[in-house]
Amino acid sequence: MPISGPPSAAPSSSTPLGVAVLGAGTMGADHVRRVDQLVSGARVVAVADPDEARAAALAAGIDGCRAFPEPLAALDAAGVDAVLIASPGPAHEEALLAALDRGLAVLCEKPMVPDPEAALRVVEAEAKGGRPLVSVGFMRRFDAEHQRLKALLDARELGAPRLLHCRHRNLAVHPYFTEEMLITDSVAHEFDAARWLLDQEITAVQVFRPTAALPEHTGVNDPQLVVFETDGGVVVDVEILANGGFGYQVQTEAVCERGTARIGEAHGLMTNTAGRWGGEIAQDYLTRFADAYDREVRAWVAAVRRGTTVGATAWDGYAVAAVAAAGVEAQRTGRRVPVELAPRPAPFMNAV
Ligand SMILES: NC(=O)C1=CN([C@@H]2O[C@H](COP(=O)(O)OP(=O)(O)OC[C@H]3O[C@@H](n4cnc5c(N)ncnc54)[C@H](O)[C@@H]3O)[C@@H](O)[C@H]2O)C=CC1
Numbered sequence: 001m002p003i004s005g006p007p008s009a010a011p012s013s014s015t016p017l018g019v020a021v022l023g024a025g026t027m028g029a030d031h032v033r034r035v036d037q038l039v040s041g042a043r044v045v046a047v048a049d050p051d052e053a054r055a056a057a058l059a060a061g062i063d064g065c066r067a068f069p070e071p072l073a074a075l076d077a078a079g080v081d082a083v084l085i086a087s088p089g090p091a092h093e094e095a096l097l098a099a100l101d102r103g104l105a106v107l108c109e110k111p112m113v114p115d116p117e118a119a120l121r122v123v124e125a126e127a128k129g130g131r132p133l134v135s136v137g138f139m140r141r142f143d144a145e146h147q148r149l150k151a152l153l154d155a156r157e158l159g160a161p162r163l164l165h166c167r168h169r170n171l172a173v174h175p176y177f178t179e180e181m182l183i184t185d186s187v188a189h190e191f192d193a194a195r196w197l198l199d200q201e202i203t204a205v206q207v208f209r210p211t212a213a214l215p216e217h218t219g220v221n222d223p224q225l226v227v228f229e230t231d232g233g234v235v236v237d238v239e240i241l242a243n244g245g246f247g248y249q250v251q252t253e254a255v256c257e258r259g260t261a262r263i264g265e266a267h268g269l270m271t272n273t274a275g276r277w278g279g280e281i282a283q284d285y286l287t288r289f290a291d292a293y294d295r296e297v298r299a300w301v302a303a304v305r306r307g308t309t310v311g312a313t314a315w316d317g318y319a320v321a322a323v324a325a326a327g328v329e330a331q332r333t334g335r336r337v338p339v340e341l342a343p344r345p346a347p348f349m350n351a352v
């Protein structure tokens with residue numbers, strides 16, 4: 001799709017950034033609340049969802065915010081300077097291309113676009129516009145523990161990383177969740193986090209599935225072990241559990257030349273009583289990563305005002321989609337599948 005729209009100008013420092021939120025489900029509602037109540041310098045001016053009642057319910061609580069049943073119509077609403085996409089992954093390409101066509105900055109929830117060919121179209125559309133507009137919502141990059149681990153690895157304080165052991169356990173997932181989405185929706189986070197933490201590309205993926213019968217209540221063969229290799233020789237294993245039923249846990253342990261480092265052990269409130277000790281496990285990502293989402297959206301608003309992007313780029317979104325495609329094939333065939341990456345375009349000069 002050609003870039004035909006005029007480039008959007010960020011509003012002056014005294015005018016809040018007008019944000020259109022596409023998708024009024026779990027994440028859309030959380031981001032609307034965040035922009036409305038926690039982030040200064042931005043306001044929600046439009047909410048779109050084919051489920052009209054959802055969009056209307058969210059917009060009703062915000063002065064000057066309009067609800068749209070047609071997602072793309074929201075992009076043309078008065079006062080829209082930027083777009084936050086929180087619809088399901090398969091709807092992202094259309095929304096991203098429409099936003100880029102209008103020169104609007106976008107924060108797109110992960111996965112940027114689930115399939116790599118479509119993701120590459122987004123990379124190309126942004127490149128044609130000549131400036132960075134796409135930020136992808138891989139919020140672990142804004143999580144304090146992940147940032148500390150990255151700083152440690154970057155400084156080589158423990159020597160070079162050799163292995164990452166990751167656990168990604170969900171209480172439950174949406175009823176529409178499929179086996180493939182274990183890879184494209186959930187392990188997508190580890191694909192992005194590993195690339196970012198290690199500053200390396202992922203070269204091959206394998207998936208191991210227990211042979212036990214499919215649990216009737218979920219439709220997903222749980223758990224699975226996803227193992228991938230990087231071009232720096234690091235091996236990463238990820239236990240992915242979609243319907244664990246006890247809480248939400250995201251843990252990463254880096255095994256390096258001279259030691260190990262682990263994040264994700266926090267248990268919130270710890271109690272000691274009657275001869276026992278105990279802690280709490282967060283029940284969902286909205287709780288576990290609340291601070292990360294807040295920091296992400298604040299950083300995004302500030303970046304849009306400066307005319308740039310923040311966090312994962314469209315290229316990162318594409319790279320994760322390419323790795324996920326290999327992962328889905330590995331899951332289907334039981335084979336080790338190499339990752340095919342397109343040549344990387346030159347980065348924008350002012351990207352952060
Ligand atoms: N960063 C993170 O930790 C998380 C990210 N996500 C991502 O956020 C996105 C949304 O996920 P959820 O909120 O959990 O889904 P959800 O199913 O709760 O909500 C999705 C909403 O989008 C609406 N919708 C469907 N097609 C649409 C379209 N073309 N345009 C606008 N709205 C449309 C649906 O009617 C629904 O209200 C997904 O990309 C998902 O992967 C989800 C959970 C956590």
Ligand SMILES: O=C1[C@@H](O)[C@H](O)[C@@H](O)[C@H](O)[C@H]1O
Nearest residue numbers: 110170173185186187189285
């Ligand atoms: O992005 C997310 C969900 O879409 C996904 O379904 C979960 O597995 C992840 O933990 C969560 O962060």
